[in-house]
Amino acid sequence: MRGCRVWGRLWGGCGQTPGVHAAAKGFGTEARHHQQPRGSSRQSGPLRDQPFPGLLQPENLSRPLVTLNKPQGLPVTGKPGELTLLSVLPELSQSLGLGEQELQVVRAPGKETSGLVLLSSCPQTASRLQKFFSHSRRTQRPTATYCAVTDGIPATTEGKIQAALKLEHTDGVNLAVPVKPPSRKDILEGVKRTLSHFRVMATGSGCALVQLQPLTVFPSQLQVHMVLQLCPVLGDHTYSARVGTVLGQRFLLPAESTKPRKQVLDEALLRHLHLTPSQAAQLPLHLHLHCLHLPGARPMAAPIEFLAPLPSYFSRTLQCLGLHQP
Incomplete structure (x- = not known):
């Protein structure tokens, strides 16, 4: 290994x-x-x-x-x-x-x-x-700091994403579903308020390289948060179907009635990635835990960062889309 x-x-x-x-x-x-x-x-x-x-x-x-x-x-x-x-x-x-x-x-x-x-x-x-x-x-x-490539560019370059989420068992799979607004009963029944920071690091070809820092822990939190920004993570074959498009305008579809399906990319993006639609349907999720911050060995010691390099397919995507760190 x-x-x-x-x-x-x-x-x-x-x-x-x-x-x-x-x-x-x-x-x-x-x-x-x-x-x-x-x-x-x-x-x-x-x-x-x-x-x-x-x-x-x-x-x-x-x-x-x-x-x-x-x-x-x-x-x-x-x-x-x-x-x-x-x-x-x-x-x-x-x-x-x-x-x-x-x-x-x-x-x-x-x-x-x-x-x-x-x-x-x-x-x-x-x-x-x-x-x-x-x-x-x-x-x-x-x-924790994650890197993600998104299909679409967030409306602002950085900010917070807040959403109350719950898990729903659908067709044998647990899916994270937004709850708006959550009641006290919802919270008691497992609905959790979630929060993430995001920062757009680079944009190109209608996509973005985004740095994500979750401040809460919930299954699929970062994927759902980016869907709420109308910018699903590239390779998200679970939640990206919740973003619809009409005349070039994106909107959210009801999560409860939207079943997971393979992510569909537009022709221009497929050309940039040099992929066929069938290849895009097998695209891995472009979400990578890049960095963990730990305290130092002593109370006044400097903090420690552990870094994990990007996978080769992630780096290839960045190159194809012209996404480079400013």
């Missing part, structure tokens, strides 16, 4: 393998680590898809953290016997020489989303990181 990296020493040590390097098969390119100077407000750019020039060994790390760059289409969990992220963790632990220490998933994108996976072999570290992520959500501080 290529693309696996291990860091030791985070908030003290319970691991025995500081500085371990690993080569794990099947996970594509390597995640990258970047330590940002304290007090810096620099936004990490989403367009870094260069090979990682060796494995860094950050100083002051002692509890093993493992990062993977997960391919699109690999689920985190599944039925017994299916290939999932969890199903490969025992083999990965053995290949890293962790012995009896079991790897736990701390953070991972969903099945159709590619990008950074954060694992830990220390239960205390995993628990502290989960508490950190929960606290960050409560204080509305983003810890």
Whole structure:
């Protein structure tokens, strides 16, 4: 499983393998680590898809953290016997020489989303990181940055997307459906108020490269939020059907009565992408967990960024559409 990296020493040590390097098969390119100077407000750019020039060994790390760059289409969990992220963790632990220490998933994108996976072999570290992520959500501080290519360009270059969402079981699939406005009863019955930040990084050929930072956690939140902006994520074969077009004007169709179907792209966009309609129907979701922000090893230490390069198909799409970071 290529693309696996291990860091030791985070908030003290319970691991025995500081500085371990690993080569794990099947996970594509390597995640990258970047330590940002304290007090810096620099936004990490989403367009870094260069090979990682060796494995860094950050100083002051002692509890093993493992990062993977997960391919699109690999689920985190599944039925017994299916290939999932969890199903490969025992083999990965053995290949890293962790012995009896079991790897736990701390953070991972969903099945159709590619990008950074954060694992830990220390239960205390995993628990502290989960508490950190929960606290960050409560204080509305983003810890994850996603990159997306959208079919359409948002009306504003940046802003917040807020929506109350619920899950509805339709034709054997759980779909996220907006609720407007939610009542107290709705909230008690599982409706959740969701929030994301977005920022348009580049535009071209009627599409946009968008940076997304979710401040809440809900299944398919980012896909639905971009549909509400009338700009579905490229390769979204679940929610893009909710955006209709009449005489070139886009509008939202009722989510409750709109069934998932393969995304339909206009002829001009197909030409830019050099795809046939049948090929476009197999296009992977262009949503990638690019960066995770973690606290430093000590209270006053600089924050840590873990970066995962873009998949090759994502980079190809950017090139075809002329989307380049300003």
